[in-house]
Amino acid sequence: MTSLSDNKAVLIAGPTASGKSALALELAQKAGGVIINTDSMQVYHDLRVLTARPTAEEEALAPHRLYGHVDAAVNYSAGHFVRDAAHVLDDVRHQGRLPVFIGGTGLYFKALTRGLSAVPPVPDAIREAVRERLDREGVEALHAELARRDAAAAARLNVRDRTRIARALEVIEATGRPLADWHAETTPPLLPAGTTRALFIAPERDALYARIDARFEVMLQAGALDEVERLAARGLDPLLPAMKAHGVPALIRYLRGEISREEAASIGKADTRHYAKRQFTWFRHQxxxxxxxxxxxxxxxxxASKEI
Incomplete structure (x- = not known):
């Protein structure tokens, strides 16, 4: 029988809709632990239903941290997450509780356990200027500029990859150095090897995909469309992470009358299933x-684990 106190932290990862949130809640209740969000979409205050954030009732059963604490207008990154997670981890350890990191964002888990490249924050003014140029001049023009300023990055990126092309140019504008230089420098991991129990929950694929489809319908009935309508009304940059959450782009198209509700739901379900498939692949290799x-x-x- 394993003692939970043998672990300085427990990491529970897995594809969306795999049941990992319920498992983390059960563990936290048993161990007196604190659940720490490690999902890049569940940080957004604006998207509780559509990102399947824990309900208020679930949050009352155990402490939850880093859920819904970010506005959708913020371009929240892995760097932001690590800084926030460091503060929470210090607090949880000071309380003598077990940190339970749970989510599906592989990059966040990798940053926790391997460290993070030391790219400094890009000032909002630079980011906005690059995004404005992207809309005005088009992605091909910015890719051509990137090829002149950072040939290696341009060669790696698809000429239509708006988000990554903009990101690479933002870093050059802000720092005078290409992304590859910064990626060669890493910060120490918050959770080094040997200090955690790290699990990846891997359901049977067909059952998982059926659960994803069913859950999307439940989300629509529970107010996801109202969430997206309020988000769309803010007129935010469509390249912001929150604006690209699974289901958001398609539901916005429905609200604009461009596609039917059934088509929007079908697109949202398919996008989520494809993301789950990528999660399996990413964790297996990374x-x-x-x-x-x-x-x-x-x-x-x-x-079977002993209580702390």
Whole structure:
């Protein structure tokens, strides 16, 4: 029987709709732990329903941190997350509680366990100027400029990849150095090897995809469309992360009368299924140290673990 106190932190990753949130809640209740969000979309205050954030009732059962604390107008990054997570981790450890990091964003978990490239924050004025040029001049023009200023980055990126092309130019404008230079420099990890129990919840694929489709319909019935309508009314930059959350672009198109509700739901479901597939692949190749478990095996591990 494993003692939960043997772990300085528990990391629970997995594809969307895999049941990892319920598992984290069960573990936190048993261990007196604190659940720390490690999902890049659940940080946004504006998208509680559509990102399947824990309900108020669930949050009352155990402490939850880093959920819904960011406005959709913010271009929240892995760097922001690591800084926020460091403060929360210090607080949780000071309380003598078990940190339970849970989510599906591989880059966030990699930043926690491997460190993060030391790219400094890009000033808002520079980011906005690059985005305005992107809209005015088009992505091909900015890719051509990137080829002159950072040939290696331009060669790696698809000429239509608006987000990454803009990001590469923003970094050059802000720092005078290409992204590759910054990626060669990393900060120490918050959770070094040997200090965690890291799990990846891996359900059977067909069952997972069916659950994703069913959950999207439940979200629509629970107010997801109202959320998106309020978000769309803000007129935010469509390149912001919150504006690209699964389901948001398609539902905005529905609200504009461009497609039917059924088409929007179908697109949202398909995008989410494709994302889940990419999550399996990403964790397998990028974080092989995570222990893969079926949902049933993970529940068994929690049940067999000693309480702290």
């Amino acid at each position: 974080l092989p140290e995570f222990e893969w478990m079926t949902p049933e095996a993970a529940k068994g591990w929690v049940a």
